[in-house]
Amino acid sequence: MSNGHVHQVQPLLRFTTLLHKRVHIDLLSKPLPAPMSDAILDALPPQSHTILVALEDVVATLYAPQNAPSIASAISPLASSVEGLRATIMPILPSTGTDSAPPGSQGTQRDVRKWFITCFEQIDKLSRNLTDSLPQTDSTPT
Numbered sequence: 001m002s003n004g005h006v007h008q009v010q011p012l013l014r015f016t017t018l019l020h021k022r023v024h025i026d027l028l029s030k031p032l033p034a035p036m037s038d039a040i041l042d043a044l045p046p047q048s049h050t051i052l053v054a055l056e057d058v059v060a061t062l063y064a065p066q067n068a069p070s071i072a073s074a075i076s077p078l079a080s081s082v083e084g085l086r087a088t089i090m091p092i093l094p095s096t097g098t099d100s101a102p103p104g105s106q107g108t109q110r111d112v113r114k115w116f117i118t119c120f121e122q123i124d125k126l127s128r129n130l131t132d133s134l135p136q137t138d139s140t141p142t
Contacts (some may be wrong), residue, residue, distance in 0.1 A: 005071050006062050008133070013055065014124040016082060019119050020051055024026035026112050027089060028102070043088045051085065054078035079127035086120045 023044070054077045061071040093113040 005066050005068065008130060009058060009071065011064060012123065012130060013058065014121050015126065016051065016055060019082065019123065020048065021086070022115070023089065029102060040092055041101060047081065047085045047088060050081040054081045054120065064142065068134045069137055072131050072136055075127050077129050079124065082120065082123050089116065
């Protein structure tokens with residue numbers, strides 16, 4: 001991979017991968033609200049697959065020779081797949097504020113809902129900034 005656009009795209013990839021991981025840690029390892037459990041659980045595997053495929057497509061555009069329009073066009077499906085996940089999990093995120101931290105973490109509290117909201121906002125912001133900064137068409141002379 002060339003370093004040209006890798007450093008620009010890397011934060012987006014990191015946030016999206018962390019988001020994907022935290023769905024398992026913060027949501028799937030805990031009981032879901034009973035009326036939503038089946039619908040939410042049924043929706044998550046296809047959304048997980050869509051996010052992983054979109055991530056792979058973005059990574060594939062980063063191999064040399066890099067083409068900025070290809071990178072830009074790969075970001076949109078990734079952003080859309082993350083938005084789909086947001087729509088699915090926001091209704092089940094705890095709205096009370098805090099959730100107990102895992103044992104051994106010195107009793108700290110963390111706000112799961114706030115973390116997911118912040119992560120979704122960062123992914124959205126990074127996606128928009130990258131799409132805006134990368135040329136949408138190939139401007140190299142033929």
